[in-house]
Structures are given as structure tokens and as C-alpha cells.
Amino acid sequence: PQGRGRAALALDGVVPFALAGEAGFDGIFETHAVAVQATLADSLLEPRLQARATLGAAHAEVDARVDSFAADPLRQLRLKAGGIDPAAFAAGAPSGEFAIEAELAAPAAGEGLLAGPIRVTNARPAAMDAGGIPLEALSAQLDWKRAELALDAVEFRLAGGGTIAGRVAWHPPALPDATASAAPAAEAGFGQFVAALELAGIDTRALDGRLPRQIVAGRVDAEAGAQRQTARLALMVGAARIDADASLSVVPAAPPSPVAAASAAGEGGAQTAREGAAAPPVPAPATDLPAAVHAGAARSFTLSARLRGVDPRALRSELPSARLDLDLDARGDLSAEGLPQAVALDFTLPDSRLDGRPLRGEGRLRVEGLRVPEAKIDLNIAGNTLRAEGAFGAPGDSLALRLDAPALAAIGFGLGGRAGAEGRIGGTLEAPNGRLDLFGENLALPGDVRLAGLNARVRLDSGIDGPFELALGLSRLGSRARGADGAPPPDWLASARIEAGGTRARHRLDADLATPKVEGVADTLRLALEGGLPAGEAPRWSGRLAALEVGGRFPARLQAPATLELGADRVRLGRVEIEAGDKGRIRLLETAWSPTQSVLRGDLAGLVVETEPRRRDGRPRRNADPLSLGARWDLAVGRTLEGEARVFRESGDISVEGELRTRLGLEKLEAVLNARGDRIDLAVDVQGKELGSVQGEAGLRARRGADGLWSVPPATAIRGAARIDMPSLAWLGRLSQESVELAGRIRGDFTVGGTIESPRASGRIEGRELGFTLVDQGLMLAGGELDVDFDQERVRLERLEFVSENRVRPRENRIPFERLTATPGRFTARGELALDSGAGDFRFDADRLPLLQRDDRWMLLSGGGTARSTFESLALDAEFRADAGYLEFAEALPPSLSDDVVVLGREPAPAQQGGGFAVNADVSVGLGDALYLSALGLETRLAGGLRIRLQPGRPLSAVGTIETVGGGYRGYGQNLTLERGLINFQGPLDAPGLNIVALRKGLEVEAGVAITGSAKRPQIKLVSDPEVPDPTKLSWIVLGRAPDAGSGADLGLLLPAAAALLGGPGGGMTEELSRSLGFDSFSIGQGELNSTTRTRSSRVLGSGQTVSGGPSVAGQVLSLGKRLGPDLFLNFEQGLGGAATLVKLTYQVSRRLSVIARGGTDTALDLQYGFSFR
Incomplete structure (x- = not known):
């Protein structure tokens, strides 16, 4: 402890020697504040000591009385303490909140030193797996004698309601002159401990949540001496x-x-x-x-x-x-x-x-x-048997082993599959001999490891010249753990084979490994070692690296064998030259390790880095100018760190795959590592025509331990800085699959400090002349500026601003274009984000922002809002209005692919499961008084507004009304005036209510269409003023006059209009129109002439050509029918998309047989026989 102390003492020189004193201390113990205050009173013969102390949150009070010259001086002791948490004073200790009370006094007579009650309570009991102590209270009666220290009436009250009660005593070691005979004989040195305890109602789950719930009760008696x-x-x-x-x-x-x-x-x-x-x-x-x-x-x-x-x-x-x-x-x-x-x-x-x-x-x-002179084991574990019999450890010993495990999963512990082994081992640990055959199928191993197949064979004879043989093969080694989508991860190895043979003094090892295929190609490794273990020396393998070859995506091959030594105190590799790819070369000039000194020296050149993906057939896509790297290193590790390592660009560039393949235009790429003394520094410099420049440096000090090994502890201080200057963002836009254009310049400065385990980063990013354009949509933001400042705690968006001038004039002349675009539009945003919690608070505003800039899609937007976030949610509150706009769409919707068509390379991302990021949005949108729409024949101005809300787990909803102001609708060559156009939203966004009326004005009868209901279930009917029958209304809409019942031309115009406005045949106005024109049936819609499929036309009147099973004349088809008798029906079909015409007469001979005569585009006579199945 460190701090300031004080003390004062006064002693009277006359019996009983009155005593008065005080002492105090205030300071720090480790990280805890300490305060102690003590007083001494009464007399020297019988002094009284009172003290109060605090240590962090813990506090204690002591009151003691002493008889200074008695054989047992301590006569009374009162103790009261609280706020004691073991975790506050020792790292890793369990947590609690303990209080202690004791009231002890010396008996008036007898051998007792102190006696009285002791009580300990814990205000925060918790299970051990939760980092707590599962003790609620402890009470006991202390009886302290010279020959025994005892706790009588002990009771531990545990979490969960359990108790431990009884007596605990300790007899100190007997002194040479001890005469006490009442106490048990104590043992010298340690003394003797005695306990007798009763257990009741102890819940094991309350002690440790990892334990199954069991109730423990009973008795424990124990004695322990030296x-x-x-x-x-x-x-x-x-x-x-x-x-x-x-x-x-x-x-x-x-x-x-x-x-x-x-x-x-x-x-x-x-x-x-x-x-x-x-x-x-x-x-x-x-x-x-x-x-x-x-x-x-x-x-x-x-x-x-x-x-x-x-x-x-x-x-x-x-x-x-x-x-x-x-x-x-x-x-x-x-x-x-x-x-x-x-x-x-x-x-x-x-x-x-x-x-x-x-x-x-x-x-x-x-x-x-180290010898097993006798072993005889026979186990049957859930149907898996293990037998061992014999001896091992001395010359002539032999131990036979046999394993037959057809059901490893029954054993548990993460095992699974089937395995077996048989063999014999003999000799000593220094010179073993024997044989072993092992196999395994569909193995599951602890740690979620899986292995599809394993085979091994080992043969070993004693002595340095004894031959040995090793063969090991395995297939499909990987992990059993499944990913978030439930699919198993890829295998680590597809196959592996290791073979070795020879003698200890001279042998060869061959290894072949292969990974699963990636992009149609498997990576492979082939390795060969030749050498041996010299006799009479410490274990050290000496030989050569005979072969090394890597195949697949990163090919490499050893040019010539290299010497190799492997030992516990030394590893040394001779000069190695490796051919990498078509032009790459790697040279390991010196590679050595020892406990006191390590050396790495070499270089590489022409190493091609391919970033292009492979084709679907596995063949690589050739880059015309791939990036080629070189490197040099010369490092020595001993009592100090010395040397340098460099990686640099020799030639070529990096192509980044996107909507358009983009090259970074690399001109320089270099990374340099320097080591001097105990300091390690790294510098990176990247420059390119598109990328701009990225530069950085970092450094730290390594530490050499007492064992001579270098390390970088987590508490090591680090320092670093980085700078980025990207003169153009245009290349990033080309990576997008959408028609995106980016513009502007980005600069950034970053610094890193703190330690490895707790780094502290800060920096600033600036963007100027930023631009963002969605070409197809006409969205264009320009003149942007960005200022972002951040540190290890938060990111501050000081400014994001777009000052964007209007560049396009819309086709709509009613918009007050000059007034609205006299000054540039503006968008600003600012706010900050806390990195520890994700709590963000942002504000954004727009003033006449030219959001869309095409002559057919043009809009100015104003408004603003706030966004508040966490790592799990986003709350958006905004209000916008359209200052002006013009939206024009084609008369007919453009063609689009069906939902079941998937374009390779643009597969939709799988739908994410719910429960992720939660978004709450409340956005109000006002349409203003200058938003014009021209779409699908509709010409009008839109007014009104919507309040759109989005909540987790609910569909997007809206409240409000969109109203058409003036304008009209053009259909079937006529102009209809919009009398009323209201779209009301009171719930889901895709189901608004409709209230629309459009009339053909200026005629004797003003007829039109009224649409009510909802967008999902619209109700369409014809209206007129004055009221007339529906066929007449339709005629006034299409023809501008009443219909002529005998006119076939009128029929050709009115039937398509009826079908388009009010649906197909089968009741309603269309049926009424059919009756008024004298027909029994008519239909219009998508179809084909002669819709009855025939494999071959009639040979009676037809030409005999084969007719496909598909439609013969596709498109809009008008069909009129008239029944001439009970069994005779005449049908006329006219293709509206061409000149095809067909007249068909059908005679029903019987229930199943009919005769069909056709004339026109297809002339034929058919017999048709029908079957029905139930």
C-alpha cells in the first residue's frame, strides 16, 4: 500500500497508567482506496482498541479488550464487516457480497481462550458456473482452547435450500511440555483435523448449473493428520x-x-x-x-x-x-x-x-x-471390444492388441463410425518393434471432426538397421459443424496418402494430399523425404527434401533436392529453388533454426497473382496483364532482431470483377518490414491510376523471454498511421451490377495507438466533388462534400452535402421551371454513431433537390428527417414534399422476364429469416401542386399526400389520399375526361381504395367508366348521363353515337372494347351485348384459331400437312357462335392480329362422336371421338 499515515500516543506514568492514542492511514492498495482509523484508550494494564477500516467497497469495525499481563491477554473481541467481494481483490475469484459478525469473549473460568457466535452472510449467492459462491449463510459457535479450536453447531445454508450442519475441530501439534490430557493426541507438525457433518436437501444444480439436478443428503466424518x-x-x-x-x-x-x-x-x-x-x-x-x-x-x-x-x-x-x-x-x-x-x-x-x-x-x-511386466485387459464397451495381453518395456517383451469397434457412437464423447485394429508391440521405449493394422469408416472424432475413411499399416523391427514400413491413407477429412444455412462445410482434405519404408538409418517418406475442388480445380501437394536417424546420437533426422510439388490454383515445383536436418535443437534447410507458375521463381538461400539463432534469407520473382475467377468448366480466365510480384528477405533472430523483408510489384495490374471488369491501374505496390534490435516496423505504399495512393506505416517492440523466444504480448504498445488519396471514384461505379456512376475524390488520414489487445484508432475522411447517378432511373446527385471524423468510441458525420444544379428541362411546360431552378438544390446530413453500442443519431435535409433528372422523369424534392440506430435496429422519421415533378411512362409496359427465369451470375440472394435487423419508419410524403403524370394513356396532375409506416413483423402500410386534378385518359382512340380520381390508403400499401370516374364529354350522351372497390378487387361499371343501357353506353364511349344493330363494323369495334373494359364472356354487359346482336355466344381474348389440337389435318379435304400441337395463329381472337339446331353449331373466328379467318360447322352425331368441318385459313373435315375418365 502507498499513502499517508499518522499516529499519536499518550501514556500516564502513574498506575494504572492511563493510555490514550490514535492512528490513521489513507492511501491506495493496488487499485483500491484504503482508509484506517484506530484509537487506543483506558489503561496500559487493560487497554481497549477500536478500529474502523475501508478497502474499496469493503468495510470493517473491530472492538477488542486486552489484559496485558495475563497468560491469555485477549479477553473480548467484537467484529463487524461487510461489502466483501472476493472478485474485487483477486482476478478470477468468484463473486459475492459477504458480511461477517463475531461476538467473542474469554470464559470466566476453565481452559477456554475465546468463545462466542460467528455469523457470515452472502447477499449475492450464485452458482459456481455463474462465477458466484452458492453460500447464503454460515453460523457457528466458536470454542477456542489451548488444545483445540472448535466450531460447534456449524450450519452452512446453501443456495437452493440445502444445509450442512455439524462440528469441525482442529487440534494443534502437541508441544513438548503439553500436559493437557483431555484432548485427542495431536500429531507433530500438522496437528489433527476432525469433522462430523450432516448434509440435507442439497440441490446440485443450485451449486453448479452444469450439473444435472440431484438432491444430496447424508453424513460425512473425517480425520486427517500428518x-x-x-x-x-x-x-x-x-x-x-x-x-x-x-x-x-x-x-x-x-x-x-x-x-x-x-x-x-x-x-x-x-x-x-x-x-x-x-x-x-x-x-x-x-x-x-x-x-x-x-x-x-x-x-x-x-x-x-x-x-x-x-x-x-x-x-x-x-x-x-x-x-x-x-x-x-x-x-x-x-x-x-x-x-x-x-x-x-x-x-x-x-x-x-x-x-x-x-x-x-x-x-x-x-x-x-517405464516397463509393463504384465498386462491382461479384456473390455467390452457397448459392443466394442478391446483386448491386450503381454508385456512391454524390456527386450523380449511382447504385448498383443486387438480392437473391434463396430459402434463407436454408443461410447459417446463425440465418437462415431466403425473402427478396428490388430497388432503387437514389443521391445523398449528406446527400441520398440511390432506391427499394427488399423482401419476406420465414417469416423466422428471429438471436436466435431469427421473422417470418411482411414487405413493404416505399420511394421517395425528393432535396431538401427531394422526395417520398417508405414502406409497411411485417409479420405474426406473435415468438420461436422454445420453453417447457419444447415449445410455441412467443405472438407479440409479430399484425400491423403503417406508411405514410408526402409530402416531407421536410411528410409524414404512420400506424401500426397488433395483438397476438394474449388472453382472446378483441386489443390494438391506431393512431398518426398529421404534420410535417416544416425545411431548413438540425440534424436535428429538428417537427409534431403527430394521432391515438392504443388498443383491446382497455385502451381509450384521443387527444381532440385535440398538437404534437410530436423532435431529438437536444430532445423536446417539447404538451398532451395522452386518454380512457381509459368514464370515464377522462389529461392530459399538460407533457412535455419536453433534455440538461440534463426536465419531466413531468400527471394522470389515473377509470382503471378491471379484475381480473375475461373470459368464454369474450371479453366482459368486469362488476364492479359496479371499482377506479378517479387520479394526479398534477409532476417536473423537471436539476441536481437535484425533484417529486412520486401514484397513489391514487378509488373501487371489487378482486375476487379463487376458489371464491367475494372483495372486498378497499379503503378506501385510495395510492403517493407524492418527489424532492428527489438523494434519491428512495417511500411506499405500502393499507387495506381484508378486507385490513387494508399500509404501506411506501423511499428511495435517485441520482447525476448527468459527462454530466448521472441513474442509480442497482448499488452505491447503499437503505433501506426495511414493515408489514402483516391482522385476519382468512377472505377467503383463500374463494379456495380446496376447502371451506377460515381464521381468525386476521397482523402483520408488514420492513426492507430494503444496496445495489441486494446488498440485505439482515430482518423478523418474528406470527400469533394462527389456525385452519384443511377442512369436508368435518372437519379443524379452532384457537387457533394463529405467530412467524417472518428476515434475508437464514435464516428462523427460532420457534413455530407450535395449542392446539385438542375441540368435537364422536363417535357411538361406547366412546371415553373425557371423559378424552382434559379438556385441549385441542396441536400445535407450530419450526426454521429457510437461504436460500442451502435447508437446513432443523424439529421438530413433537402431543399429543391433535383432527385430525378431526365426529360421524361424529373423531380425536385424538399424535406428532412432523423434517423436513430442501434446495432439491431433503425428508426426513421421523415417528411418530404415534391416541389415539382414530371413522370412519363410508355403507353404499354415494357417486356420483362418471367419470375421462373434465372440469369446466371445474377441469382437472387436467398431470403433472410426474420428476427434480424429491425426497421421502424414513419415517412410523410406530400405531392405538392406541380407533380404531373403521363402514363399508360393517363394525363393528369397528382395532389394529396401519404403517411407511410413500416414496423417489424407488419406489412408496409399507408394512410392518406392521392387525387388526380384535371386531365384525362386516352383509350380506343378517344379522350376521356377525369371527373373524379381518388386513391385512398387506410392500411396495406398494396390495397388502396379506388374512386375513379372518367367520361367522354361534349356528346348527347356523356358515357364513361366508374371504378370503385380496392386495387385487389376493383369493381368496374359503365356510367352515362342521361342513363342508357350498357351496350349503348359502350357505343357512346367508343363510337360517339348509338349502336347500329345490323352493322358488323360496329360489332368488330364494340366487342374488343367490352372485353378490355369489362372482362371476357359469361354474363353481365357482354352477354347483353351478345343477345342484342343476335348471337348465342361470343368471346375475345388471347388464343388461336382452330384451338382444338390435331396431330394431322383431315385427308378428306385437307392438304395432309402435319399441324403442331401448339397454337396455329396466336394473338387476339374474336369468336362468334350461333346454334342452328339441337346438334348443329356454327362458329366464326377472326384473328385480330392478322388476316386469318375460320368458319367451323360442328355436328354432334352421338354423345361421344362429332363431325367438324372447317373452312378458311385451315380447310379440313375431322371426326372427333371423346373419352372421359372419373
Whole structure:
């Protein structure tokens, strides 16, 4: 601690020596404020000490009375403390809020030193997995004597309602002159600890949320000394009962006498241990272990355990469900350091289950140092068997192994698939020998790793000249974890093959790897090593890199073999030359590593970087001038860092794929890394005709540890700066798939500071003469300026402004063009965004902004609004009005592709699932008094306004009215005057209400069309003044007069109009018109003449040509019909899009048979027989 202290003391020289004093301290301990205030009062013979202290949020008060010259001076102690959080004082400690109260006093008589109640409470209990302490309160009665420190009536109240109650005591080591006989004999050095505790209602899930919920109750008795420890448990864990006794004694080894014993028994289900039953006999010492082991051992142990009905899932939920029965006996010797020197272990799994499958086994294992003189194991785990028998570790030993695992998934732990192995291992660790055959199919491994196939074969003989053989093959190695779309990720490796053979002193290794195909091409690697392990030396492989070849997207090939040494203290690679691509060359002139010194020296040239995507058939798209890189490096790492590495452009350019392929016009690309002492600096310089210039530099200091290794700790300070100057943004517009044009210049300056783990960045971006144009839509923003400032906390949009002059005059002369465009339009925006929360607040305004600038689509817009954001949402509130506008569209809609047509390369993005970014919008739009529309024959001015709202989970809605002011509609060569035109929005945007009336004016009968209802269900009817029948109304609209019943010319004009205005045949006005003209049926619409499909025309009157099954004359077809008799029908068809005409007479001979005679464009006589199926 650091701070300021003060003290004062006054002592009277006359009995009882009155005493008065005070002391204080104020300062800092680590990061916590400290304040202590203490007073000393009464007399020297019986002083009283009072103190108050705070440490951060923790506080304490102490009141103590002392008899200075008594054998036990402390007579009274009061303690009150609170606000204690262990996490505030130790990193990684659990959190809580503890308070402590104690009221202790010395008994008037007896051997007691202090006695009284102690209480501890925790205001914030929490489970351990939540970083808390699952303790609510602790209470006890302290009884402190010279021979014993005891806590009586102990009660722990745990989270979840559980309790632990009982007594805990500690007997200190006995002193040489100790005479106390009432206390148990204490052991020298450590003393003796004794506990007797009752457990009740303990919820394991409340202790740690990762544990399955079990209720624990029972009793625990324990004694522990320096030489002997014993424990007895009687617990109920859920429905299972566990009874156990254990003891351990440790004394200097003196074989063959037993020096340690331990026993444990666990019973599950309904089995219980009788209280007070005699402890099981202590097993005999490990007399079957070598005598030499006993003589050198410091301690020996024996362990016997019995488990019945144990379910691992009761401990961890991710473990497989099981019922384990286990008998275990172990004995052995430990070294002075506590390491096992000799162990003999016997176990039996008599009748257990794993995930409902049988689990059985037995075994015996003896270990002596690094040798296993005896092993015999036979396990059956859920149908997977493992057998091992023999010895290993000495010359002549042999250990046989066999694995048959057809159902690895039943074991759990992330395993799956099928595997098997058979082999033998012998010899010693220094000179092993043996053989092993291994296979696996559809394997699943821990860590979500999957492997479709695995085969391995190993043969190894003893000695440096003993031959060995290795063959390993695998297929489809990857991850089982699936992406957000549910699809499995690509494999890491498609296949791998490793083969090795020879002797330890001289052998060869070949490896072939292949990745899955990317853009139709698989990357491959072929590697070959030749060499050996010299005899009598530390493990070090010496040989040569015989072959190295990379195929696929990045081809490379080793030109000549290179020497190679691999060892624990040295790695050295000789001179290497690699051919990369068509013209690339990589040279590794010097590559070496040792614990004290590493050297990297080399260069490369002509390395082509292809950024062009490949064709669909996998062939690369050739770039006429691809980017070619060169590099040089010369680095040494030892007591200091020294050297330089450079990567630079030799020639060529980078092409960026977009709507139009765009080249950056690179003139310079260079990155330089410098190392001097402990400092590392990096500089980057990129320049191009299109890109402009990008420059940056960064630096830091590395640290060399005590082990000689260099590192960059997370707390390392960094510094850096970058500058960008892009003289034109036009090249970015060419990357868009839309007809987008960008203009302007961007400049930026950036700095980086802070540390690796906590960097601090700041900078500024400026844009001038910015422009944005959507050519097809006529959207044009020009004269833009941008100023953005940012740091590690927020981004500030100081100014975004477009001052855009009008450049196009609309075709509509009624617009007050000169007045509105006398000064340029303007758009401004400003605001800021917090980077930690995404909270943003922006304001934007527009004043006569020329949003659309085409002579047929022209609009000036004014208004403004605000936008507030977080990382999960955006709230938009705006109000706009159209100062003036003219929108002109074609008389007919342009052709478009059907929804089921997909253009390759422009596939629509998959629809995103809900629950993502939430948008709330409230936008009001006023149409002003100068917005004119010319579309599909409609000429009018639009007025009114809408309030458009968008809310998460709801369709876009609108409230308001759009009204047509004057104007008319031109259809069928006539001009209709718009008497009324109202479109009312009161809900979803795609279902407004309609109230439209258009009349042909200036005639004796003013007739027209009235449209009501909604856009989804419009209701159309004919209206007139004065009222006349519907056919007459239609005639006045189309012909400007009453109809002539006998005129075929009138019929040809009125029927298409009726069909276009009021739909096809089948009731209503069209049926009325048909009757008035004397026909039984008529129809008009899309179709073809002779719509009955025939595979071959009649040979009686026809020419015999084949007629396709499709339409013969497509387009608008007028059809008139008249029934001449019960079975005779005459039909006339006229193509409105050409000169095709057809007269058809049909005679119904019977229910199924009819005769059809045709004349006109297609002359034929057909017999038609019909079938029907039910």
C-alpha cells in the first residue's frame, strides 16, 4: 500500500497508567482506496482498541479488550464487516457480497481462550458456473482452547435450500511440555483435523448449473493428520446411496511390513452399509513387487474400491448414461517425490451398462518404472471390444492388441463410425518393434471432426538397421459443424496418402494430399523425404527434401533436392529453388533454426497473382496483364532482431470483377518490414491510376523471454498511421451490377495507438466533388462534400452535402421551371454513431433537390428527417414534399422476364429469416401542386399526400389520399375526361381504395367508366348521363353515337372494347351485348384459331400437312357462335392480329362422336371421338 499515515500516543506514568492514542492511514492498495482509523484508550494494564477500516467497497469495525499481563491477554473481541467481494481483490475469484459478525469473549473460568457466535452472510449467492459462491449463510459457535479450536453447531445454508450442519475441530501439534490430557493426541507438525457433518436437501444444480439436478443428503466424518487420514461417507445422491470408508497412512518405507492401507466401498440402488460395522481388513502389502523397489521407496499404498450402480450422467449431463459396477484393487510404492515407482492394479466390471448396452470387462496391470511386466485387459464397451495381453518395456517383451469397434457412437464423447485394429508391440521405449493394422469408416472424432475413411499399416523391427514400413491413407477429412444455412462445410482434405519404408538409418517418406475442388480445380501437394536417424546420437533426422510439388490454383515445383536436418535443437534447410507458375521463381538461400539463432534469407520473382475467377468448366480466365510480384528477405533472430523483408510489384495490374471488369491501374505496390534490435516496423505504399495512393506505416517492440523466444504480448504498445488519396471514384461505379456512376475524390488520414489487445484508432475522411447517378432511373446527385471524423468510441458525420444544379428541362411546360431552378438544390446530413453500442443519431435535409433528372422523369424534392440506430435496429422519421415533378411512362409496359427465369451470375440472394435487423419508419410524403403524370394513356396532375409506416413483423402500410386534378385518359382512340380520381390508403400499401370516374364529354350522351372497390378487387361499371343501357353506353364511349344493330363494323369495334373494359364472356354487359346482336355466344381474348389440337389435318379435304400441337395463329381472337339446331353449331373466328379467318360447322352425331368441318385459313373435315375418365 502507498499513502499517508499518522499516529499519536499518550501514556500516564502513574498506575494504572492511563493510555490514550490514535492512528490513521489513507492511501491506495493496488487499485483500491484504503482508509484506517484506530484509537487506543483506558489503561496500559487493560487497554481497549477500536478500529474502523475501508478497502474499496469493503468495510470493517473491530472492538477488542486486552489484559496485558495475563497468560491469555485477549479477553473480548467484537467484529463487524461487510461489502466483501472476493472478485474485487483477486482476478478470477468468484463473486459475492459477504458480511461477517463475531461476538467473542474469554470464559470466566476453565481452559477456554475465546468463545462466542460467528455469523457470515452472502447477499449475492450464485452458482459456481455463474462465477458466484452458492453460500447464503454460515453460523457457528466458536470454542477456542489451548488444545483445540472448535466450531460447534456449524450450519452452512446453501443456495437452493440445502444445509450442512455439524462440528469441525482442529487440534494443534502437541508441544513438548503439553500436559493437557483431555484432548485427542495431536500429531507433530500438522496437528489433527476432525469433522462430523450432516448434509440435507442439497440441490446440485443450485451449486453448479452444469450439473444435472440431484438432491444430496447424508453424513460425512473425517480425520486427517500428518501421518494418517481417514474418511467415512454415507450419502444419498438422488435415488442412489453411497457408503464409503477410506484411510491412508504414510510412514518411511520398511518392507515387507505394511505401511499404508486404504479401502473404499460404494453401493448403489437400495444397498446400504450397516453403521458401526467393522472396517474391512487391510489388504496385504505389495509383496509381489521387487524388493529393490521397496528399498528405494519413501511410501507405499494399497487401495480397494467397490462401486455399484454409478451413473456418470449424474455428474456431468454431457456424459453418456450408464450403470457402472466396479471392483478395484491397487497397491504399489511411491518415490520421495510422490511419483509411482511400482503399481499393481486389478479391476473387474461384473455387470454394467452404457447407454443401455452391456459394459463388461476385467484386467490386471503391473507397472515398474517405464516397463509393463504384465498386462491382461479384456473390455467390452457397448459392443466394442478391446483386448491386450503381454508385456512391454524390456527386450523380449511382447504385448498383443486387438480392437473391434463396430459402434463407436454408443461410447459417446463425440465418437462415431466403425473402427478396428490388430497388432503387437514389443521391445523398449528406446527400441520398440511390432506391427499394427488399423482401419476406420465414417469416423466422428471429438471436436466435431469427421473422417470418411482411414487405413493404416505399420511394421517395425528393432535396431538401427531394422526395417520398417508405414502406409497411411485417409479420405474426406473435415468438420461436422454445420453453417447457419444447415449445410455441412467443405472438407479440409479430399484425400491423403503417406508411405514410408526402409530402416531407421536410411528410409524414404512420400506424401500426397488433395483438397476438394474449388472453382472446378483441386489443390494438391506431393512431398518426398529421404534420410535417416544416425545411431548413438540425440534424436535428429538428417537427409534431403527430394521432391515438392504443388498443383491446382497455385502451381509450384521443387527444381532440385535440398538437404534437410530436423532435431529438437536444430532445423536446417539447404538451398532451395522452386518454380512457381509459368514464370515464377522462389529461392530459399538460407533457412535455419536453433534455440538461440534463426536465419531466413531468400527471394522470389515473377509470382503471378491471379484475381480473375475461373470459368464454369474450371479453366482459368486469362488476364492479359496479371499482377506479378517479387520479394526479398534477409532476417536473423537471436539476441536481437535484425533484417529486412520486401514484397513489391514487378509488373501487371489487378482486375476487379463487376458489371464491367475494372483495372486498378497499379503503378506501385510495395510492403517493407524492418527489424532492428527489438523494434519491428512495417511500411506499405500502393499507387495506381484508378486507385490513387494508399500509404501506411506501423511499428511495435517485441520482447525476448527468459527462454530466448521472441513474442509480442497482448499488452505491447503499437503505433501506426495511414493515408489514402483516391482522385476519382468512377472505377467503383463500374463494379456495380446496376447502371451506377460515381464521381468525386476521397482523402483520408488514420492513426492507430494503444496496445495489441486494446488498440485505439482515430482518423478523418474528406470527400469533394462527389456525385452519384443511377442512369436508368435518372437519379443524379452532384457537387457533394463529405467530412467524417472518428476515434475508437464514435464516428462523427460532420457534413455530407450535395449542392446539385438542375441540368435537364422536363417535357411538361406547366412546371415553373425557371423559378424552382434559379438556385441549385441542396441536400445535407450530419450526426454521429457510437461504436460500442451502435447508437446513432443523424439529421438530413433537402431543399429543391433535383432527385430525378431526365426529360421524361424529373423531380425536385424538399424535406428532412432523423434517423436513430442501434446495432439491431433503425428508426426513421421523415417528411418530404415534391416541389415539382414530371413522370412519363410508355403507353404499354415494357417486356420483362418471367419470375421462373434465372440469369446466371445474377441469382437472387436467398431470403433472410426474420428476427434480424429491425426497421421502424414513419415517412410523410406530400405531392405538392406541380407533380404531373403521363402514363399508360393517363394525363393528369397528382395532389394529396401519404403517411407511410413500416414496423417489424407488419406489412408496409399507408394512410392518406392521392387525387388526380384535371386531365384525362386516352383509350380506343378517344379522350376521356377525369371527373373524379381518388386513391385512398387506410392500411396495406398494396390495397388502396379506388374512386375513379372518367367520361367522354361534349356528346348527347356523356358515357364513361366508374371504378370503385380496392386495387385487389376493383369493381368496374359503365356510367352515362342521361342513363342508357350498357351496350349503348359502350357505343357512346367508343363510337360517339348509338349502336347500329345490323352493322358488323360496329360489332368488330364494340366487342374488343367490352372485353378490355369489362372482362371476357359469361354474363353481365357482354352477354347483353351478345343477345342484342343476335348471337348465342361470343368471346375475345388471347388464343388461336382452330384451338382444338390435331396431330394431322383431315385427308378428306385437307392438304395432309402435319399441324403442331401448339397454337396455329396466336394473338387476339374474336369468336362468334350461333346454334342452328339441337346438334348443329356454327362458329366464326377472326384473328385480330392478322388476316386469318375460320368458319367451323360442328355436328354432334352421338354423345361421344362429332363431325367438324372447317373452312378458311385451315380447310379440313375431322371426326372427333371423346373419352372421359372419373
